[in-house]
Amino acid sequence: MNNFILSLRYGRLGRFALFAITLLVSGCSKPIDNVNEVRPVRVIKLTSTNAEIDAEFAGEVRARIESRLGFRVGGKIVSRAVEVGSLVKSGQILMQLDPLDQKLAQAQAVAALTASESNRDLASAELKRYLNLRDKNFVSQAVLDSKEGAFKSAEAAYEQSVAINKSQSNQVNYTTLVANADGVVTNINAEVGQVVVAGADILRVAELAEKEVVIGIPENKVDTLRTTSDVQVRIWAHPKDLIAGKIREISPIADPATRTFITKVSLIDAPADVHLGMTAYVIFSAKSANQSIKVPLTALFQDKGSSAVWVVENNLTKLTRVEIGAPIGNDIILTGGVSNGQMVVTAGVNSLKQGQRVRVLDEEPVTNASSAAAAAGTGAVVK
Numbered sequence: 001m002n003n004f005i006l007s008l009r010y011g012r013l014g015r016f017a018l019f020a021i022t023l024l025v026s027g028c029s030k031p032i033d034n035v036n037e038v039r040p041v042r043v044i045k046l047t048s049t050n051a052e053i054d055a056e057f058a059g060e061v062r063a064r065i066e067s068r069l070g071f072r073v074g075g076k077i078v079s080r081a082v083e084v085g086s087l088v089k090s091g092q093i094l095m096q097l098d099p100l101d102q103k104l105a106q107a108q109a110v111a112a113l114t115a116s117e118s119n120r121d122l123a124s125a126e127l128k129r130y131l132n133l134r135d136k137n138f139v140s141q142a143v144l145d146s147k148e149g150a151f152k153s154a155e156a157a158y159e160q161s162v163a164i165n166k167s168q169s170n171q172v173n174y175t176t177l178v179a180n181a182d183g184v185v186t187n188i189n190a191e192v193g194q195v196v197v198a199g200a201d202i203l204r205v206a207e208l209a210e211k212e213v214v215i216g217i218p219e220n221k222v223d224t225l226r227t228t229s230d231v232q233v234r235i236w237a238h239p240k241d242l243i244a245g246k247i248r249e250i251s252p253i254a255d256p257a258t259r260t261f262i263t264k265v266s267l268i269d270a271p272a273d274v275h276l277g278m279t280a281y282v283i284f285s286a287k288s289a290n291q292s293i294k295v296p297l298t299a300l301f302q303d304k305g306s307s308a309v310w311v312v313e314n315n316l317t318k319l320t321r322v323e324i325g326a327p328i329g330n331d332i333i334l335t336g337g338v339s340n341g342q343m344v345v346t347a348g349v350n351s352l353k354q355g356q357r358v359r360v361l362d363e364e365p366v367t368n369a370s371s372a373a374a375a376a377g378t379g380a381v382v383k
Contacts, residue, residue, distance in 0.1 A: 042361050067204065108168075219254060
């Protein structure tokens with residue numbers, strides 16, 4: 001009786017264990033992909049065209065020429081006649097240094113000039129007398145030579161004093177800082193009472209005759225946009241008005257902070273209401289020299305680290321690896337792997353499998369293979 005009960009108990013346990021193992025194995029197994037399921041997709045028909053290169057970058061309106069002005073002599077600032085934003089004319093006084101020390105030095109130079117002039121006149125008169133004495137043979141030639149040497153030395157000292165006097169007169173004039181051209185004051189780095197050294201950056205004046213927009217171009221676009229001739233500028237304050245532009249300068253090295261190439265675009269016939277410091281957008285438009293195939297970025301599918309697209313043939317998917325080029329907005333250039341006329345999926349790429357049967361949206365559902373072949377021959381382009 002006990003043996004019968006044990007066999008019955010262990011028999012139930014064995015069946016339960018077998019059932020649990022069966023469930024475990026079935027749960028770990030990978031579900032079989034159902035490639036026969038018809039999935040709706042959107043496609044485009046590939047065509048080779050001269051791709052349009054469109055790019056827009058924000059920047060700031062600046063003056064073509066901005067002069068950093070400073071005193072050519074050191075001293076203490078005693079007056080300032082302008083503020084940031086002041087319009088100035090060429091030759092207008094901007095700042096003034098205390099001229100006392102320079103005027104004292106000039107007075108010293110004038111006195112030295114007067115003394116040297118007297119010495120020169122005295123040496124000249126004495127030379128004339130000794131020339132008369134030499135003609136009468138009252139003095140030797142050696143004495144006459146010494147007098148000629150004294151005169152030449154006095155004359156050189158006089159010329160030196162004249163040059164020093166002129167230089168010191170300029171030093172007095174250098175205590176006044178004037179505008180070198182018509183423009184607007186954009187920055188002031190010193191105030192009244194401050195002692196400055198010669199050559200220090202004291203004040204900046206931007207000329208208003210020529211204006212430009214400074215932008216930063218990413219390194220992956222700089223070579224493409226370098227030769228672009230169709231350049232237009234849109235001012236943020238006047239978004240409907242476009243101003244013709246021209247690339248004036250592209251930095252040969254990238255900015256260490258932004259990793260972009262600083263580019264200066266000249267404004268051609270800029271309106272008077274375009275002011276310095278305004279926000280502007282530079283628009284580049286061009287067509288590539290060679291024909292290429294362009295697809296939306298949504299068409300790309302990553303397969304084992306490589307870029308690919310789903311090509312639809314007879315309403316069946318085929319994974320095709322492609323070579324990609326430069327991006328253009330929300331599109332990307334394909335440089336290899338596909339050809340004209342092929343149908344490429346642009347939406348739903350992540351839910352497709354190799355050989356997956358698909359239905360192109362905006363078309364009637366395909367019910368048989370012959371209809372699928374006919375539908376694939378016509379194609380469908382998403383608008």
